[in-house]
Amino acid sequence: MTLADRRLLHEIVVVVVLKLAVLVVLWNAFVRDERVTVDAARVASQVSAMPSPSSPASATTGDRHGQ
Numbered sequence: 001m002t003l004a005d006r007r008l009l010h011e012i013v014v015v016v017v018l019k020l021a022v023l024v025v026l027w028n029a030f031v032r033d034e035r036v037t038v039d040a041a042r043v044a045s046q047v048s049a050m051p052s053p054s055s056p057a058s059a060t061t062g063d064r065h066g067q
Helices: 003-030 040-049
Strands: none
Touching: none
């Protein structure tokens, strides 16, 4: 490993460590204390209101992509 390779590796490691430190600081400042309450009745109403997935027959219409 040449001197230039070692210097590049050192710089990359320093940048990655600094980015991780910034992410930890931002997470602690803005995200750590946030909580989301989940109401089971509301989740059930949202899930039941979702449209059903398309049928397999409609998935076969369209281009065959070279088949």
